[in-house]
Amino acid sequence: xxSSAALSLPFMAPSQAQKHVTFNEALRRxxxxxxxxxxARDLDTPPVAPEEAARYIVGAAxxxxxxxxxxxxxxxxxxxxxxxxPASGWxxxxxxxxxxxxxxxxxxxxxxxxLQNLPGIxxxxxxxxxxxxxxxxxxxxxxxxxxxHQLKINKAAAGDTASLLxxxxxxxxxxxxxxxxxxxxxxxxxxxxxxxxxxxxxxxTGHVSGAAVQATPGDATPGRLMRADWGYGPGTLLGTVAFxxxxxxxxxxxxxxxxxxxxxxxxxxxxxxxLTRIDGAHLGATWSFPAAFSAAPWVSGTLDPGSAGxxxxxxxxxxxxxxxxxxxxDCAVSLYRQAGQIDFGSGDSCAVRLMALGRWD
Numbered sequence: 001x002x003s004s005a006a007l008s009l010p011f012m013a014p015s016q017a018q019k020h021v022t023f024n025e026a027l028r029r030x031x032x033x034x035x036x037x038x039x040a041r042d043l044d045t046p047p048v049a050p051e052e053a054a055r056y057i058v059g060a061a062x063x064x065x066x067x068x069x070x071x072x073x074x075x076x077x078x079x080x081x082x083x084x085x086p087a088s089g090w091x092x093x094x095x096x097x098x099x100x101x102x103x104x105x106x107x108x109x110x111x112x113x114x115l116q117n118l119p120g121i122x123x124x125x126x127x128x129x130x131x132x133x134x135x136x137x138x139x140x141x142x143x144x145x146x147x148x149h150q151l152k153i154n155k156a157a158a159g160d161t162a163s164l165l166x167x168x169x170x171x172x173x174x175x176x177x178x179x180x181x182x183x184x185x186x187x188x189x190x191x192x193x194x195x196x197x198x199x200x201x202x203x204x205t206g207h208v209s210g211a212a213v214q215a216t217p218g219d220a221t222p223g224r225l226m227r228a229d230w231g232y233g234p235g236t237l238l239g240t241v242a243f244x245x246x247x248x249x250x251x252x253x254x255x256x257x258x259x260x261x262x263x264x265x266x267x268x269x270x271x272x273x274x275l276t277r278i279d280g281a282h283l284g285a286t287w288s289f290p291a292a293f294s295a296a297p298w299v300s301g302t303l304d305p306g307s308a309g310x311x312x313x314x315x316x317x318x319x320x321x322x323x324x325x326x327x328x329x330d331c332a333v334s335l336y337r338q339a340g341q342i343d344f345g346s347g348d349s350c351a352v353r354l355m356a357l358g359r360w361d
Contacts, residue, residue, distance in 0.1 A: 036055075036073070036090065036091065036092045036093065037055070037092065037093040037094075037095055038055045038056055038057050038073065038092050038093070038094055038095065039054055039055060039056055039094075039095055039096060040056055040057070040094065040095075040096045040097075041056070041057035041059075041092075041094050041096075041097075041101070041108065042057065042059040042060070043056050043057075043058065043059050043062075043066075044058070044059035044060070044061050044062045044063055044066070045062075045063055045064060045066075046062075046064050046065050046066050046074070046081065047076075050076040051076070052076060052077065052078075053075065053076065053077060054075070054076045055073060055074065055075045055076075056073070056074045057071070057072075057073060057074075057092060057094070057101075057108060058070055058071060058072050058073075058074050058083075059071075065080075065081050066081065066083075069083045071086070071103075071107065071108065072084060072085050072086065073085075073086060073092070086103040086108075087103070088103060088104065088105040089102065089103065090102070090103045091103075091111060092108070119132070120132040120133070120134075121133050121134070122134045122135075123135045123136070123137070124136040124137060153177065155178070158178075158181055158182045159180060159181070160180075161177065161178070161179040161180065162177050162178050162179075163175050163176060163177025163178065163179050164176050164177055167192075171191065171192035172189055172192040172195075173188065173189055173190075173192065174186070174187070174188050174189070175187050175188075175189075175195075182203045183200050183201060183202055183203055184200075184201040184203070185197055185199065185200045185201070185210070186198050186199040186200075186210075196211050197210045197211060198210050198211050198212040199212055199213070208225075211224075212224060212225055213225050213227060214226050214227045214230055214231070216230075217230040217247050217249075218247060232251075232252050236250075236251050236252065237251060237252050237253065238251055238252070238253050238254070238255055239251030239253075239254065240254055241253070241254040241261045241262065241263050241360075243265075243361055248263035248264075250263065251263065256290055256291055257290065258270055258271055258290040259289070259290045259291040261291065261360050265359045265360060265361035266357075266358075266359060266360075267291065267293060267297070267356075267357075267358055267359060267360040268355070268356070268357055269289050269290055269291060269293075269297070269355070269356040270353075270354065270355050270356070271287060271290070271353075271354050272304060272351050272352070272353050272354070273285050273287050273301075273333055273351065273352055273354055274307075274349055274350070274351050275333060275334070275335050275349060275350055275351070275352060276348075276349045277344045277345070277346060277347075277348050277349070278334075279343075279344075280337075280343030280344055281336055281337050281343060281344070282334060282335070282336055282337075282344070283334065283335045283336075283344060283348065283349065283350060284332065284333060284334040284335070285332075285333055286326075286330050286331070286332055286333070287299075287330055287331055287332075287333055287354055287356075288329065288330045289328070289329060289330060289331075289356060291360065292328050292329050292360070293328035293329075293356070293358040293359065293360060294328055294358070294359050294360055294361055295327075295328050295358065295359070296325040296326060296327055296328060296331070296358070297328070297331075297356040297357055297358025297359075298356065298357045298358060299323040299325075299331050299333075299354060299355070299356045299357075300321075300323070300354070300355055301321035301323060301333060301352045301353060301354040301355070302321060302352065302353050303318065303321060303335070303350060303351075303352055303353075304350070304351035304352060304353055306351075307349075307350040307351035307352075310348060310349045310350050310351075311344070311345075311348050311349075311350060312342065312344065312345040312348055318335060318336070318337060318338065318341075318350075319335065319336040319337070319338055321333065321334075321335055321352050321354075322334045322335070322336070323354075328358070331356075333352060333354065335350065335352065
C-alpha cells in the first residue's frame with residue numbers, strides 16, 4: 001500500500017477492493033493531526049474511562065495499553081487505543097495547560113515566541129526607531145524576585161546622555177541624570193526649550209552647585225540652598241572668627257576665657273584687676289587684654305564692692321576708676337584717693353571690674 005510522504009496517509013490502489021477502508025483510514029489520520037489538540041500530556045498510565053476521540057501525549061515510561069508508545073499521540077477510538085508517532089514540526093495544543101507544544105524530533109517542547117533581539121515592542125502603544133519599547137498604562141511596576149532591584153540606564157561615553165525625562169504633553173519639564181558629562185544633574189524647564197541646571201553634583205567630590213545653591217558668600221537669593229562653608233549653623237556658631245575678602249569666613253562667635261569676638265568685627269573683654277600702691281595718693285596696674293584689639297578700645301571700670309577690706313582704715317572716700325588709653329594690647333588703670341583723705345599705705349590694694357569694647361579686625 002502506498003502512502004503520502006508527510007502524514008503517511010494511505011493511497012488507494014487501482015482496482016482495490018474495499019476502497020472505503022483505505023479512504024476512511026486517511027480521513028482518520030487527518031482528523032487526528034489536523035488542528036491537533038490533546039487533553040493532557042506526559043501521562044504514563046492510560047485514563048480509566050476516557051471519552052471517545054480523547055487524545056493524549058504519552059509520557060516517557062508508559063504502562064498498560066500504552067506500553068511501547070512513549071511520546072506518541074494516543075487516541076481512544078471505538079473502545080480501544082490507537083497510536084500515531086509525531087513527525088518533526090507537529091504542533092499540539094494541550095487543553096489542560098492552555099499551552100502550545102511542538103515536536104522537535106526527540107521531545108515535545110513548549111512553543112514560545114523568540115524574544116531576543118526584537119526590533120521593537122509596543123504594549124498598548126506603537127514602538128518606533130527611537131522608542132523601541134513603548135508602553136501606555138496607568139502605572140509601570142518593576143519589583144524584586146526575593147532581594148533588591150536595580151533599574152540601569154547605561155550610556156556609551158561621558159559626553160552622551162543617560163537620564164530620566166519628565167514631560168507634559170510631550171514637552172520636557174524636568175530631567176535628571178548624567179547629560180553631556182558624568183556629573184549628576186537635575187534640570188528644569190518651563191517650556192521644553194530653555195533649561196536651568198538646578199542641581200549639579202560633581203562626580204569626584206560630591207559637592208553641589210547649580211541655580212538652587214548659594215552662588216557667593218553674600219548671595220541671599222530667596223529660595224536658594226545655603227552652602228555649608230558660607231552659612232552658619234551648629235558647626236560654625238562657636239570657633240575662630242576670621243575675615244576673607246571683606247566678609248566673615250570663620251565662626252559667628254569666638255569665645256575665650258575673658259573675651260568674646262563677633263564675626264562682625266566687634267570684641268568684648270573683661271577682667272577683675274587688682275590695683276596696688278603707686279604712691280600715697282594713687283593705686284594702679286596695667287591690664288593686658290586677653291585678646292588684642294585692632295586699636296585702643298573703650299574701657300570702663302568700677303570698684304569691686306568686696307575689695308574695700310584691703311585699704312587702710314580711714315580710706316573711705318575714693319575717686320572714680322580712671323583708664324589711660326594705651327594700645328590694642330593693654331591699658332593703664334588708676335584709682336586716686338579724694339583730697340583730704342589719708343595716704344594709701346604700702347600694703348593697700350583694691351580690685352576693680354573692667355570691661356573693654358572695641359574692634360578686633
